[in-house]
Amino acid sequence: xxxxxxxxxxxxxxxxxxxxxxxxxxxxxxxxxxxxxxxxxxxxxxxxxxxxxxxxxxxxxxxxxxxxxxxxxxxxxxxxxxxxxxxxxxxxxxxxxxxxxxxxxxxxxxxxxxxxxxxxxxxxxxxxxxxxxxxxxxxxxxxxxxxxxxxxxxxxxxxxxxxxxxxxxxxxxxxxxxxxxxxxxxxxxxxxxxxxxxxxxxxxxxxxxxxxxxxxxxxxxxxxxxxxxxxxxxxxxxxxxxxxxxxxxxxxxxxxxxxxxxxxxxxxxxxxxxxxxxxxxxxxxxxxxxxxxxxxxxxxxxxxxxxxxxxxxxxxxxxxxxxxxxxxxxxxxxxxxxxxxxxxxxxxxxxxxxxxxxxxxxxxxxxxxxxxxxxxxxxxxxxxxxxxxxxxxxxxxxxxxxxxxxxxxxxxxxxxxxxxxx
Numbered sequence: 001x002x003x004x005x006x007x008x009x010x011x012x013x014x015x016x017x018x019x020x021x022x023x024x025x026x027x028x029x030x031x032x033x034x035x036x037x038x039x040x041x042x043x044x045x046x047x048x049x050x051x052x053x054x055x056x057x058x059x060x061x062x063x064x065x066x067x068x069x070x071x072x073x074x075x076x077x078x079x080x081x082x083x084x085x086x087x088x089x090x091x092x093x094x095x096x097x098x099x100x101x102x103x104x105x106x107x108x109x110x111x112x113x114x115x116x117x118x119x120x121x122x123x124x125x126x127x128x129x130x131x132x133x134x135x136x137x138x139x140x141x142x143x144x145x146x147x148x149x150x151x152x153x154x155x156x157x158x159x160x161x162x163x164x165x166x167x168x169x170x171x172x173x174x175x176x177x178x179x180x181x182x183x184x185x186x187x188x189x190x191x192x193x194x195x196x197x198x199x200x201x202x203x204x205x206x207x208x209x210x211x212x213x214x215x216x217x218x219x220x221x222x223x224x225x226x227x228x229x230x231x232x233x234x235x236x237x238x239x240x241x242x243x244x245x246x247x248x249x250x251x252x253x254x255x256x257x258x259x260x261x262x263x264x265x266x267x268x269x270x271x272x273x274x275x276x277x278x279x280x281x282x283x284x285x286x287x288x289x290x291x292x293x294x295x296x297x298x299x300x301x302x303x304x305x306x307x308x309x310x311x312x313x314x315x316x317x318x319x320x321x322x323x324x325x326x327x328x329x330x331x332x333x334x335x336x337x338x339x340x341x342x343x344x345x346x347x348x349x350x351x352x353x354x355x356x357x358x359x360x361x362x363x364x365x366x367x368x369x370x371x372x373x374x375x376x377x378x379x380x381x382x383x384x385x386x387x388x389x390x391x392x393x394x395x396x397x398x399x400x401x402x403x404x405x406x407x408x409x410x411x412x413x414x415x416x417x418x419x420x421x422x
Contacts, residue, residue, distance in 0.1 A: 009029060009030055009061075009064065009065065010061060011027055011028055011029035011030075011057075011061060011064070012027070012028045012029075013025055013026070013027050013028075013050065013053060013054065013057070014026055014028075015044075016041075018041075022044070022045075023044050024041045024042060024043055024044055025041065025042040025043075025044065025047060025050075025053045026039050026040075026041055027039065027040045027041075027042065027053075027057055027060075029061075029064060040057075040060070042056060042057075042083075043092060045092070046083075046086075046125075055130070056079060056083075056129075060080075076132060076133065077129065077130055077131060077132055077133065078124070078125075078128040078129060078130075078131050078132075078133055078136055078165075079125055079128075079129035079130060080133075081133060081165055081168070081169055081174065082121055082124065082125055082129065082165070084168075084172070085121075085164075085165055085168055086118075086121065088168075089109055089114070089117070090108060090109075090114075091109070091114045091117055091118055091121075092118075094108055094109060094110075094111055094114035095111070095114050095115055095118060097111055097258045098257075098258075099256065099257025099258065099300075099302070100257060100258075100300075100302050101258060101259070102258065102259035102260065110253075110255065110260045110261075110263075111255050111256060111258040111260055112255045112256075116157070117161060120157055120158050120161045121161070123148075123158055124158060124161065124162060124165075127144055133169060133174065133175060134175065136162075136181070137181070138181045138182065138184035138185050139184075141159070141162065141181075141182070141185050142184075142185045142186060142187075145158065145159065145185070145187055152187060152188065152189035152190045153190055155187045155190065156187050156190035159182060159185055159187050162182050162185075163180055163182035163183070166180045166181060166182055167180060196357060196360075196401075197360075197364070197365070197368040197399075197400065197401070198318070198357065198358060198360050198361050198365045198368065198369075199365075199368050199369050199372045199400050199401050200361075200365060200366075200369045201404075201405075202373075204321055205224060205369065207317075207320070207321060207331065207332035208220065208314075208317045208318070208321070208361070209221070210332060211313075211316070211317040211320055211332070211334070212313055212314075212317060213313070215295050215304075216309050216313050216314075218280070218284050218295075219233055219234075219295060219304075219309070220314075220366060221277075221280060222236075222281075222294075223363060223366035223367065223370075224366045224369060224370060225274065225277045225280075225370075226248070226271060226277075226370070227366075227367050227370035227371065227374075227387060227388055228250060228367070229253065229263070229267075229363075229364070229367060230306045230310075230363035230364070231253035231254055231255050231306065232250055232252070232253050232262060232267075233294075233295070234253075234254050234293075234295055234303050234304050234305075234306060235252045235253050235254040235259060235293075235303060236248075236250075236252075236293065236294045236295070237252075237292055237293055237294065238285060238291075238292065238293070238294060239292075241273070241281060241294070242273070243273070243278055243281075243282065246272065246273040246274075246275065246278060247270050247271065247272060247273055248270070248271045248272075248273050249269075249270050249271075250262060250267065250268065250269055250270075250271060250389070251268045254303040256305070257302065257303055257305065259303070264391055266389055266390065266391040267389045268389075269386075269389050271387070271389075281294075306363055309363075310362045310363055314361050314362055314363065314365075315359075315361060315362070316334075316345050317361060318353060318358050318359060318360070318361025318365075319345045319349055319350050319353040319358070319359065320332060320333065320334060320345070320349075321353065321356075321358045321361075322349060322352045322353050322356055322358060323349075323352075324346055324348065324349040324352075325348045325349065325352060326346040326347070326348040326349060327346055329349070335349060367388075367399065367400075368399050368400040369400060370387075370388075370400070371384060371388055371396065371399040371400035372399075372400030372401060373400075374387065375400065375406065376405070376406040381393060381396065381397070384396050
């Protein structure tokens with residue numbers, strides 16, 4: 001019996017409504033394996049115009065008519081691989097979470113990671129989207145990364161995601177299992193910090209506290225007494241603070257208003273609660289009048305956002321850690337506008353703070369300072385790692401330079417021995 005010849009098909013593309021008042025491109029085609037009509041959807045966020053969507057479908061349509069039904073419809077171009085990755089990791093669904101919504105599943109990526117991946121994917125798609133997977137060569141990727149005008153860390157993020165994409169391609173049997181080609185790509189400078197982390201002395205910490213209004217003052221105390229990340233502090237519920245056992249459970253974080261689990265499984269841990277610090281928290285609990293969260297925004301009744309407080313209060317407080325050359329305001333005192341009542345920060349003071357490496361004070365400053373103060377107490381590195389909740393002790397070692405007093409003390413011990421005075 002003679003087999004009927006497969007007819008060439010182009011399929012049809014139309015714009016259709018989706019959930020949350022969104023739209024998508026629906027591509028309708030005949031599945032050669034079943035003879036039934038099937039649909040494929042493309043996000044208008046990723047493919048904003050018909051021509052862009054058709055470009056994406058070009059390789060799909062060619063494979064559709066190649067005589068190798070379905071088995072040949074897997075990812076062929078790097079753009080196809082990106083699409084499958086976006087779908088399998090539910091990146092678009094996670095990114096659509098609204099402020100106040102939570103994603104506490106360990107299976108899903110965090111809201112921040114999903115957003116970061118989508119941002120990096122745009123760069124990758126622009127250069128490699130139409131390239132056959134087998135033609136994405138390490139030397140070409142390395143030359144491309146060198147040509148990009150962006151921070152080394154960002155280039156490192158691009159390389160890392162491309163590495164993961166090749167791992168997925170091997171897992172999905174799109175390419176043979178072997179050495180990941182991205183292991184051959186080098187990105188110089190990705191371990192260097194663009195700005196050196198600020199570590200506060202005890203005196204500087206108290207000066208900053210005096211410049212912060214509530215609730216930011218108490219937030220800063222929590223940060224310095226626990227080493228918690230700001231996203232963990234803002235997500236902290238009273239039920240996780242156990243005054244009877246003097247302990248605190250850290251298991252959640254909030255980023256851009258979206259509640260999620262903490263950064264890693266190592267970050268989820270029970271921390272000790274110092275009795276004096278517990279007294280501070282009890283007093284704050286009395287003042288917060290029965291709220292579920294330790295810190296509840298009066299404007300929304302939900303979580304605070306970290307960035308506005310950092311820009312409006314912490315940064316200016318850091319600038320005030322130097323004397324103002326313009327108006328003579330003392331260290332720890334604010335500059336005043338010409339009316340003598342409105343606080344300002346003069347440009348000359350900002351410039352001086354920058355020269356003294358004090359222009360970058362933020363929420364993470366307290367975490368760096370916490371580790372530096374731990375080191376000054378002589379706490380073993382293993383204990384510091386546990387209190388910082390790092391998976392790797394080498395990460396702990398990168399946090400917080402030693403305080404000058406501590407360096408001076410231990411250096412003097414060596415000097416006395418060298419000079420025969422001990």
